[in-house]
Amino acid sequence: MGDLRIIVYGVGAMGSNMVRMLQSIKGCRVVGAIDWDEKKIGRDLGDLAGLGKRLGVKVAYPPAEVLGRVKADIVLHATTAFLDQAAGQISGVLEHGINVVTICQELFFPLPKNSARAKRIDAQAVGTGARVTSVGINPGFIMDIVPILCSTPCWEVGSVLVRRNVDFSPYGPDEMRHIGANLTEREFRKGVRQGTIGHIGLLETAAMVSHCLGLEADELRQTKEPILTVKTRQTPYVSIAPGRVCGFKQNVVGFSRGEKTLDFQMVGILSPDRQVDGIELGDYARINGVPNVDIVIREEISQKGGLGTAAVAVNIIPRLMAAP
Amino acid sequence: MGDLRIIVYGVGAMGSNMVRMLQSIKGCRVVGAIDWDEKKIGRDLGDLAGLGKRLGVKVAYPPAEVLGRVKADIVLHATTAFLDQAAGQISGVLEHGINVVTICQELFFPLPKNSARAKRIDAQAVGTGARVTSVGINPGFIMDIVPILCSTPCWEVGSVLVRRNVDFSPYGPDEMRHIGANLTEREFRKGVRQGTIGHIGLLETAAMVSHCLGLEADELRQTKEPILTVKTRQTPYVSIAPGRVCGFKQNVVGFSRGEKTLDFQMVGILSPDRQVDGIELGDYARINGVPNVDIVIREEISQKGGLGTAAVAVNIIPRLMAAP
Numbered sequence: 001m002g003d004l005r006i007i008v009y010g011v012g013a014m015g016s017n018m019v020r021m022l023q024s025i026k027g028c029r030v031v032g033a034i035d036w037d038e039k040k041i042g043r044d045l046g047d048l049a050g051l052g053k054r055l056g057v058k059v060a061y062p063p064a065e066v067l068g069r070v071k072a073d074i075v076l077h078a079t080t081a082f083l084d085q086a087a088g089q090i091s092g093v094l095e096h097g098i099n100v101v102t103i104c105q106e107l108f109f110p111l112p113k114n115s116a117r118a119k120r121i122d123a124q125a126v127g128t129g130a131r132v133t134s135v136g137i138n139p140g141f142i143m144d145i146v147p148i149l150c151s152t153p154c155w156e157v158g159s160v161l162v163r164r165n166v167d168f169s170p171y172g173p174d175e176m177r178h179i180g181a182n183l184t185e186r187e188f189r190k191g192v193r194q195g196t197i198g199h200i201g202l203l204e205t206a207a208m209v210s211h212c213l214g215l216e217a218d219e220l221r222q223t224k225e226p227i228l229t230v231k232t233r234q235t236p237y238v239s240i241a242p243g244r245v246c247g248f249k250q251n252v253v254g255f256s257r258g259e260k261t262l263d264f265q266m267v268g269i270l271s272p273d274r275q276v277d278g279i280e281l282g283d284y285a286r287i288n289g290v291p292n293v294d295i296v297i298r299e300e301i302s303q304k305g306g307l308g309t310a311a312v313a314v315n316i317i318p319r320l321m322a323a324p
Numbered sequence: 325m326g327d328l329r330i331i332v333y334g335v336g337a338m339g340s341n342m343v344r345m346l347q348s349i350k351g352c353r354v355v356g357a358i359d360w361d362e363k364k365i366g367r368d369l370g371d372l373a374g375l376g377k378r379l380g381v382k383v384a385y386p387p388a389e390v391l392g393r394v395k396a397d398i399v400l401h402a403t404t405a406f407l408d409q410a411a412g413q414i415s416g417v418l419e420h421g422i423n424v425v426t427i428c429q430e431l432f433f434p435l436p437k438n439s440a441r442a443k444r445i446d447a448q449a450v451g452t453g454a455r456v457t458s459v460g461i462n463p464g465f466i467m468d469i470v471p472i473l474c475s476t477p478c479w480e481v482g483s484v485l486v487r488r489n490v491d492f493s494p495y496g497p498d499e500m501r502h503i504g505a506n507l508t509e510r511e512f513r514k515g516v517r518q519g520t521i522g523h524i525g526l527l528e529t530a531a532m533v534s535h536c537l538g539l540e541a542d543e544l545r546q547t548k549e550p551i552l553t554v555k556t557r558q559t560p561y562v563s564i565a566p567g568r569v570c571g572f573k574q575n576v577v578g579f580s581r582g583e584k585t586l587d588f589q590m591v592g593i594l595s596p597d598r599q600v601d602g603i604e605l606g607d608y609a610r611i612n613g614v615p616n617v618d619i620v621i622r623e624e625i626s627q628k629g630g631l632g633t634a635a636v637a638v639n640i641i642p643r644l645m646a647a648p
Contacts, residue, residue, distance in 0.1 A: 021479050137477055149473050152639055153461055153625055153632030155345050291628035296620040301477060304615035308477030315476055324648075 004317065005072045007032035007098070009089065010079035011040055011048055011059055013172065014103060017310030018076050019049035025314065032070040033059045063089065067096045074320070076313055077102035081200035083110065087117040090132060094124045099320055100132045101313050105201035107134035109144075109208035131323050135316050137308040138164065139201035139208070142301060143264060147285040148212045150293045157213045157289040159261040162205075165279050166302045168247065168268045169235040179268045180226060181238045183245045188226040198224045198250050199266050206252040206262050215261045217254030225249045233271040246270045328641065329396045331356035331422070333413065334403035335364055335372055335383055337496065338427060341634030342400050343373035349638065356394040357383045387413065391420045398644070400637055401426035405524035407434065411441040414456060418448045423644055424456045425637050429525035431458035433468075433532035455647050459640050461632040462488065463525035463532070466625060467588060471609040472536045474617050481537045481613040483585040486529075488607050490626045492571070492592045493559040503592045504550060504569045505562045512550040512569045522548045522574050523590050530576040530586050539585045541578030549573045557595040570594045 004027060008015045011033055022028050033045040040048060046055035060066045067075075075093045080086050083106035090107075093100050110118035125132045134140070143162045151157050168179055180188040180197045191197035203222055210217040229246035232239065240246045247269030254262030272279050282302055287293040301308055328351060332339045335357055346352050357369040364372060370379035384390045391399075399417045404410050407430035414431075417424050434442035449456045458464070467486045475481050492503055504512040504521045515521035527546055534541040551571035557564040564570045571593030578586030596603050606626055611617040625632055 024480070141476055145476075146474070150470070150621070152465055152469075153628075153635045154639075155631060155635050156348070291631055292624045294622035294624060296622070297474070298618040298620070300616045300618060304477075307479060307615055311477045311479050315478075 004028050004074060004321070005031045005070075007034065007066060007070060007072045007075045008045070009034045009063065009075050009077040009093065011035040011037075011045065012078065013306055014078040014309055014313075015076065016049035017306055018078065018313055019045060019055075020051060021310050021314050023051065028314075028317070030055060030057055031072055032066045033057055034061060034063045034066050035059050036061050063092050067093060067098065072098050074099045074101060074317060077104065078313070079104075081105040083107050083114045083117050087121060090121055091124055094121070094128050094130050094132070097128045097130050099130050101316055101320060102132070102134050103136045103140075103309055103313055104134055105136060105139055105204060108136060108139040108201065109204040109211070111203055111207060131320050133316060133320055133323075135312045136201070137301070137305050137312060138199075138266070139205040141308070141312060142283050142297065143202075143266070143285070144205040144208050146283075146295065146297070147287060147293075148209060150285065150295055151213055151287050151289070154287060154289040154291065154293065157215065157287055159259075159263070159288045160209055160213065160215070161263045161286045161288070163265050163267075163284040164302060165267045165269070165272075165281050165283075166305065167270070167272050167281055169270050170303075171237070173237055176238050179248050179270070180245045181235075181270060182240045183226075184243075185226050185228060185245065188245045188248075192224045198248060199268065202250055202252045202264055202266055206254050206264050209264075210254055210262055215254070215256055217256050217262055219255045220252055220262070221254075222250070222252045225251075227267070227269055227277070230276070235270050238270070240270060247272075328352050328398060328645070329355045329394075331358065331390060331394060331396045331399045332369070333358045333387065333399050333401040333417065335359040335361075335369065336402065337630055338402040338633055338637075339400065340373035341630055342402065342637055343369060343379075344375060345634050345638050347375065352638075352641070354379060354381055355396055356390045357381050358385060358387045358390050359383050360385050387416050391417060391422065396422050398423045398425060398641060401428065402637070403428075405429040407431055407438045407441050411445060414445055415448055418445070418452050418454050418456070421452045421454050423454050425640055425644060426456070426458050427460045427464075427633055427637055428458055429460060429463055429528060432460060432463040432525065433528040433535070435527055435531060455644050457640060457644055459636045460525070461625070461629050461636060462523075462590070463529040465632070465636060466607050466621065467526075467590070467609070468529045468532050470607075470619065470621070471533060471611060471617075474609065474619055475537055475611050475613070478611060478613040478615065478617065481539065481611055483583075483587070483612045484533055484537065484539070484609070485587045485612070486607075486609045487589050487591075488626060489591045489593070489603050489605050490629065491594070491596050491605055493594050494627075495561070497561055500562050503572050503594070505559075505594060506564045507550075507569045508567075509550050509552060509569065512572075516548045522572060523592065526574055526576045526588055526590055530578050530588050533588075534578055534586055539578070539580055541580050541586050543579045544576055544586070545578075546574070546576045549575075551591070551593055551601070554600070559594050562594070564594060571596075
């Protein structure tokens with residue numbers, strides 16, 4: 001990749017994965033780290049990312065302090081799924097003419113509610129000559145890019161069905177909140193109404209597939225249902241009593257002139273029991289077309305989502321740098 | 325796609341599929357057809373491609389006559405797997421400044437023996453401003469592009485294993501010759517030595533995957549073994565006696581510093597019997613890396629290879645036209 005200087009913006013689980021992955025990549029050097037968390041500011045990035053060695057790079061804040069002080073080619077941005085929070089952060093990076101790879105889910109394929117923000121970012125990037133891209137596993141790969149690529153040998157595409165079943169047991173407190181772990185059904189449904197529960201990006205995935213495959217869905221409907229456990233479940237971060245929420249089933253369907261053409265479902269569950277839950281972990285996509293395409297990606301990617309997200313962000317760097 | 329004028333170069337099974345597929349695509353019009361076969365010259369392309377209607381386009385030869393007479397944007401080229409035969413044909417099209425999509429297997433990722441020819445084509449395309457691309461299902465999609473794309477979420481890639489098992493029963497006399505149907509084992513092995521038996525493109529596939537995934541295989545070894553039947557097998561074009569060849573098993577392995585890093589196997593078999601043959605039709609790829617990626621594409625694509633090849637050639641047109 002030549003000699004590239006990288007700033008990590010957001011030193012949580014994903015940013016730390018990126019730092020770890022970059023250690024084995026020649027020609028890339030982490031030269032700065034940004035995080036607002038007071039418990040992280042001032043700490044060495046190598047310690048924080050669990051490298052077992054110091055990197056001589058201290059986490060700092062505010063962002064402009066790092067961006068103005070350190071000469072860098074790329075910012076790897078991993079702070080939030082929500083574009084209303086990310087937009088200002090990305091804009092602040094672009095002001096310094098630095099390229100951005102973000103894993104902000106809502107920027108992957110901006111929905112109408114985010115299109116004005118996305119257009120401003122695009123205009124700023126064009127104006128400064130810096131490049132911005134949004135990548136990830138989901139959205140960004142498994143439920144969208146894979147089925148879009150796999151439609152290449154199709155004469156026609158009538159509809160697309162995608163299923164993703166993930167064991168969330170290894171994840172930490174943030175993800176436990178997102179899936180509503182150990183809530184009552186009533187509390188879960190309240191969280192859904194408030195927008196605090198569920199996976200961010202499934203609507204973006206459906207919208208991108210619809211666009212790229214010419215399905216022209218004129219309506220996308222999202223639902224989120226709780227999965228209630230009949231037995232106690234234990235994970236490193238939470239214990240779930242019988243009758244409480246141990247996962248979610250999130251579904252987006254899309255209609256084109258009254259016909260269902262898109263059907264995307266993501267299930268996140270804690271300590272799944274195949275017999276009891278009837279859930280096969282892994283990823284599955286079916287394109288109903290001529291010919292049909294039927295793809296199974298077995299368990300491992302779905303269970304290494306954190307690694308995968310860091311990897312797509314790092315692996316996209318050469319393409320970002322080569323982009324016109 | 326706007327209003328594109330297309331010439332079909334080679335009106336065999338693949339060219340005919342392309343003509344049929346193009347009928348349902350708005351903004352594309354077939355305006356010429358080239359074939360050297362005297363039984364086809366002068367016939368209407370619609371009749372020949374089995375459209376059930378005439379297109380008002382007559383198959384003609386020599387190529388320069390069609391290329392000089394008809395104004396066209398793109399030639400869909402489907403005459404041969406071999407670049408020594410295809411190179412002159414493609415060059416003849418480029419002389420008229422017309423873009424080319426070819427399914428010539430050897431141009432997909434030219435091996436050293438073909439690199440001079442490929443470079444001449446590239447230089448001529450650059451000189452005339454016309455674009456050339458080589459596409460297909462295999463090579464071009466299922467054993468190469470799919471595993472390359474699916475490595476996106478990998479931190480590391482150590483080795484790649486791909487298996488493709490195809491029932492060749494629906495194919496015609498040409499393919500029966502390629503797979504050595506109803507030969508004795510001795511005749512099969514003689515055909516392998518003479519280069520008349522086997523699938524063209526597996527070496528190209530392995531070379532491309534090695535290149536794109538940074539595996540740097542310094543040696544590729546190809547073997548072709550017969551599959552002998554213990555019972556009579558019947559297909560529309562051939563009857564096979566017990567003890568004779570009913571298929572082939574073609575393998576390419578690649579080594580990087582003594583380690584096996586690539587293992588590609590294609591099996592083509594007639595009237596497979598899962599019990600007897602132990603062969604599961606379909607496509608399978610495994611990336612051994614961090615994380616591992618394990619992909620299954622079920623039977624349908626492998627059994628609709630002809631449709632798929634036509635589709636990738638037609639579906640690439642917008643990208644070809646948008647290329648710089």
